Amino acid sequence: MNDYTVHIVDDEEVVRRSLAFLLTMSGFTVRVHQSATGFLAVAPRIRNGCLITDLRMPDMSGVELLRRLKSSDLRIPSIVITGHGDVPMAVEAMRAGALDFIEKPFEDHQLIEAIRRAAAELTDITGGLADVSSVQARLNELTDRERQVLSGVVEGLANKTIAYDLNISPRTVEVHRANVMTKMKAKSLPELVRMALSVKLDAY
Structure with a gap:
């Protein structure tokens, strides 16, 4: 069992449930959040977790969410999920601190591998990025x-x-x-x- 929690932020319930089911069945501890605002409220109390967030959400974009986390000095390894045509926004998210972005539709293993790279950041491992x-x-x-x-x-x-x-x-x-x-x-x-x-x- 992993000793960290994967937090999923997405405004669509069907997406949250689908991702939560996939990751739970893959052995991850998961918590879901229906809005970026809701996640920000609990983020200061997160001690060992990583984040998966959609880019396009009604209350706050994934990019803005990452900027808020960064400005609050909350270091939570983050992965953004992006739709076709959102690559410029995804790159902007990486500038805001995202570790990775995954384009829809994606294979299950792509997300799982991205989570493991993010989790590696929790223990100060570079996750394969050369010096x-x-x-x-x-x-x-x-x-x-x-x-x-x-x-x-x-x-x-x-x-x-x-x-x-x-x-x-x-x-x-x-x-x-x-x-x-x-x-x-x-x-x-x-x-x-x-x-x-x-x-x-x-x-x-």
Whole structure:
């Protein structure tokens, strides 16, 4: 049995029940919250927990929830669930402190693996993210164009938008993006974003 609690924040009851059932059956201790406001009320009392929150909620967005937690100095490892087209918001959530984001629809194992990475943060384990010096070394191997594409990705821009901004074809952006993933040794888009944020890519 895990010694931490997974808190689910989602305004849709069917989603809360579905996620709670999946995680309970997978051996996790779960608590559900129907609103971000409700979760914030109990957050200061959470000592060993991680958070799964939807991005789009009526009372407060997932991004705003993470910003409130951060401003209150409440360190709760967080995962955001995003719908198709919400990737820019998901990237913004990572800037606000989210550890990971998962796009709908997702496989059960994707969520479970993300929770385990979040739980690893509770014991000060890096969760597989390479140290900053290693990430910086990989970043230095990128070409100028690859770095420009990476900057666009971290901003949450679509390939077509990056292509337009750089005056190249979307297909060329896809090739550069694939090369960036390979050179940075990133297994997923969230991992690539975490790497870029860890070395403050915006400074370049």
